[in-house]
Each structure stands twice: as structure tokens, then as C-alpha cells.
Amino acid sequence: MNILVTGGAGFIGSHLVDALVREGHHVTVIDNLSTGTREFLNPKAEFIETDIRTAKLADIFHAHHFDVVYHEAAQTMVPVSIDNPHFDADENVMGLLSVLEASRKTGVRKVIFSSSAAIYGDNPALPLKEDEIPDPTSFYGLTKWITERYLALYHKLYGLHYTVLRYSNVYGPRQGAHGEGGVIYIFAKALAEGRDITIFGDGGQTRDFISVHDVVSANLAALSKGNEETCNVSTKTEISLNDLAHEMVRLAGRDESVIHYGPERTGDIYRSSLDNDRAYKILGWKPAYTLADGLKDTIEFFRNRE
Ligand SMILES: NC(=O)c1ccc[n+]([C@@H]2O[C@H](COP(=O)([O-])OP(=O)(O)OC[C@H]3O[C@@H](n4cnc5c(N)ncnc54)[C@H](O)[C@@H]3O)[C@@H](O)[C@H]2O)c1
Structure with a gap:
């Protein structure tokens, strides 16, 4: 298939591009390298270094005739969205509209979108199912939710197919440090460099950490399944930041005295876990990586980069 990955130089996008290339697809990446990294780009993918909001986006789509678009490019930082809602909306709503307009005008069959647990807000009905009413606590969560609604309306008006994948952390x-699973990056990098780590808040906050390799396999499944469906992509288990920190300190062979506490951050959800039964039913997908395996892999990666 002829596939576009926006944000294909980023953390998740670059792993997805590698997998699509391995599967024999023709892959194009559009990325402005604002948080992406050139060295993560797969050399077998065509790279177009530009912003998704460029006036030339429709020309690029016309020249390529993409069958499917994975839309990964976004402003991904909750605190940035709180400090600068204009910037967040410009990237995540106006950027999306550029992609959707170019898609519908050039016969793209399907858009597969990276949504987020952030749309649910601080809802205590864990693990959260897809039919919970969204109630974001950050502008980032709000722009992700709006995107989902745009996709549904583009399907209604123009028949453009879509699948929404709501990733946990x-x-x-x-x-990188910026994304939603960034705490693992921050801890892994600090431990690899021999520094101490800081938990913001009391450490009782929980997250549902999903391996990027599992996120990629869910995206691959959505190529042929899940039209007009919304599925959580998660492990359905909660781990507290305290437990995470202790596990990472142990895997890194460090002493627990390296763990410190700092002030809570605005806009952060306290507890988070997403149900993943629907992804199994609709996409035939379930996670294959345990946290322990995934953490070893991640700590190793940052050790090797030092
Ligand atoms: N990392 C997570 O835990 C997580 C969780 C839920 C959802 N998501 C979503 O998954 C997607 C990928 O996230 P990630 O963690 O890989 O982030 P990332 O920052 O590593 O990747 C985003 C990529 O998009 C590019 N980009 C940003 N704005 C752009 C623009 N205007 N034009 C062109 N390129 C642009 C960046 O340079 C980067 O390469 C995002 O949509 C994010 O909101 C991530």
C-alpha cells in the first residue's frame, strides 16, 4: 500500500514507519522535525521535511496518491497545552484540518489517528472503556477529542474512513521527555547518567504504560480492520509512579535513596488505566510486552546512547 505517516520522525511514528517498511509498504514521512529526530528516519521511506500546515500539503498529496494516512504529528505536551492553548490548537486542530482536507480531495481511503487517554480526564471508572463520556483536564486532551469528532464528521460528509486509537502512556x-510516557524516558536517562530521579506529586499517581512495539502492532491491525471504530490501546493495568521508580532503580542496579519528590503538575490526571477488550474484539489485537521486558529494552537503549 501507499502510506503516509505524519510525524514519522518522532518516537511512535518512526517505529511505525520501520514496521510498515518491513511489511513491504511504500512509505512517505512528513515531519517538520520540531520534536522528531532525523536519525530515526527509516532510509527506505521517502522523507518530506515540512509542516503539515504548509499551503503545499494538497500538492504533496496530489503527487503521491496515498491510500492510507497515519496521523501521528502533533503537539504532545500537556503542560505546553495549558501554557499555550493557541499553539496547541494550531498544531493539533489546524494541522489535522490540513491533513483531512488534503485527504478527502485526493481520494485517501482511510486515516488512522493517534488519540490519547487524556480525552477521558480524571474519570474514576477504571479501567476506562471507550464509551465513557470524554471530559479532558487539559487543552491537549480537548484537541485530541475534537480531532475524533472531525474524523467522524469527515466520514459522514465525505465517506473518508478512519480508525481512532486511544493510546495510554x-x-x-x-x-523523548515531552510525550505522555515521558516519565520513563526521564527516569531511564537520569539513571543511565548516574543522576537521581524526582517524582512530581506523592507518587501515588497511576499510569497504564504500553510498549511502543504493542502500539505499532495495533496500528498495523487497523490497516485492514476497525473502520469507524475507536479502540483503546493499553495494557488494562495500573502501575503507580512509586512502583515504577522502584522497579527502574532496581533494574538499573541503583539504590532507592536516588528517588526524590517535587510539587504536583497542573493538568495531570491522577489515575489512569484503559480497558483494551474492544481492541481485541475489533482489531484482534492484544499487548505482547510485559512492563519488565519493555523497561529493560528502554534502559538499555538510553545506556547505549550515553
Ligand atoms: N507518547 C505517548 O505516550 C502518547 C500517548 C497518547 C497519544 N500519543 C500521540 O501519538 C502521536 C505521536 O506521539 P510521539 O510520542 O511519538 O511524539 P513525538 O513528539 O515524538 O512525535 C511527533 C512528531 O510529529 C512531528 N510534528 C509535530 N508537529 C508537526 C507539524 N506541525 N508538522 C509536521 N510534523 C510535526 C514532530 O517533529 C515529531 O517527529 C501524537 O499524536 C501524540 O499525541 C502519544
Whole structure:
């Protein structure tokens, strides 16, 4: 298939591009390298270095005739969205509209979108199912939710197919400090460099950490399944930041005295876990990586980069 990955130089996008290339697809990446990394780009993919909001986007789509678009490019930082809602909306809503307009005008069959647990807000009905009413606590969560609604309306108006994948907190090699699974990056990097780590808040916050390799396999499944469906991509288990920190300190062979505490961050959800039964039913997907395996892989990656 002829596939576009927006944000294909980023953490998740670059792993997805590698997998699509391995599967024999013709892959194009559009990325402005704002948080992406050139060295993560797969050399077998065509790379177009530009912003998805460029006036030339429709020309690029016309020249390529993409069958499917994976839309990964976004402003991904909750605190940035709180400090600068204009910037967040410009990237995540106006950027999306550029992609959707170019898609519908050039016969793209399907858009597969990276949504987020952030749309649910601080809802205590864990693990959260897809039919919970969204109630974001950050502008980032709000722009992700709006995107989902745009996709549904583009399907209604123009027949453009879509699948929404709501990721929990993604972690793994190549991740940066900025994204939602960023705490694992921050801890892994600090431990690899022999520094101490800081937990913001009391450490009782929980997250549902999903390996980037599992996120990629869910995206691959969505190529042929899940039209007009919304599925969580998660492990359906909660781990507290305290437990995570202790496990990572142990795997890194460090002493627990390296763990410190700092002030809570605005806009952060306290507890988070997503049900993943629907992804199994609709996409035939379930996670294959345990946290222990994934953490070893991630710590190793950052050790090797030092
Ligand atoms: N990492 C997570 O835990 C997580 C969780 C839920 C959802 N997501 C979503 O998954 C997607 C990928 O996230 P990631 O963690 O890989 O982040 P990332 O920052 O590593 O990747 C985003 C990529 O998009 C590019 N980009 C950003 N704005 C752009 C623009 N205007 N034009 C062109 N390129 C642009 C960046 O340079 C980067 O390469 C995002 O949509 C994010 O919201 C991530």
C-alpha cells in the first residue's frame, strides 16, 4: 500500500514507519522535525521535511496518491497545552484540518489517528472503556477529542474512513521527555547518567504504560480492520509512579535513596488505566510486552546512547 505517516520522525511514528517498511509498504514521512529526530528516519521511506500546515500539503498529496494516512504529528505536551492553548490548537486542530482536507480531495481511503487517554480526564471508572463520556483536564486532551469528532464528521460528509486509537502512556526506545510516557524516558536517562530521579506529586499517581512495539502492532491491525471504530490501546493495568521508580532503580542496579519528590503538575490526571477488550474484539489485537521486558529494552537503549 501507499502510506503516509505524519510525524514519522518522532518516537511512535518512526517505529511505525520501520514496521510498515518491513511489511513491504511504500512509505512517505512528513515531519517538520520540531520534536522528531532525523536519525530515526527509516532510509527506505521517502522523507518530506515540512509542516503539515504548509499551503503545499494538497500538492504533496496530489503527487503521491496515498491510500492510507497515519496521523501521528502533533503537539504532545500537556503542560505546553495549558501554557499555550493557541499553539496547541494550531498544531493539533489546524494541522489535522490540513491533513483531512488534503485527504478527502485526493481520494485517501482511510486515516488512522493517534488519540490519547487524556480525552477521558480524571474519570474514576477504571479501567476506562471507550464509551465513557470524554471530559479532558487539559487543552491537549480537548484537541485530541475534537480531532475524533472531525474524523467522524469527515466520514459522514465525505465517506473518508478512519480508525481512532486511544493510546495510554507509551514508552520504549527513542522516546523523548515531552510525550505522555515521558516519565520513563526521564527516569531511564537520569539513571543511565548516574543522576537521581524526582517524582512530581506523592507518587501515588497511576499510569497504564504500553510498549511502543504493542502500539505499532495495533496500528498495523487497523490497516485492514476497525473502520469507524475507536479502540483503546493499553495494557488494562495500573502501575503507580512509586512502583515504577522502584522497579527502574532496581533494574538499573541503583539504590532507592536516588528517588526524590517535587510539587504536583497542573493538568495531570491522577489515575489512569484503559480497558483494551474492544481492541481485541475489533482489531484482534492484544499487548505482547510485559512492563519488565519493555523497561529493560528502554534502559538499555538510553545506556547505549550515553
Ligand atoms: N507518547 C505517548 O505516550 C502518547 C500517548 C497518547 C497519544 N500519543 C500521540 O501519538 C502521536 C505521536 O506521539 P510521539 O510520542 O511519538 O511524539 P513525538 O513528539 O515524538 O512525535 C511527533 C512528531 O510529529 C512531528 N510534528 C509535530 N508537529 C508537526 C507539524 N506541525 N508538522 C509536521 N510534523 C510535526 C514532530 O517533529 C515529531 O517527529 C501524537 O499524536 C501524540 O499525541 C502519544
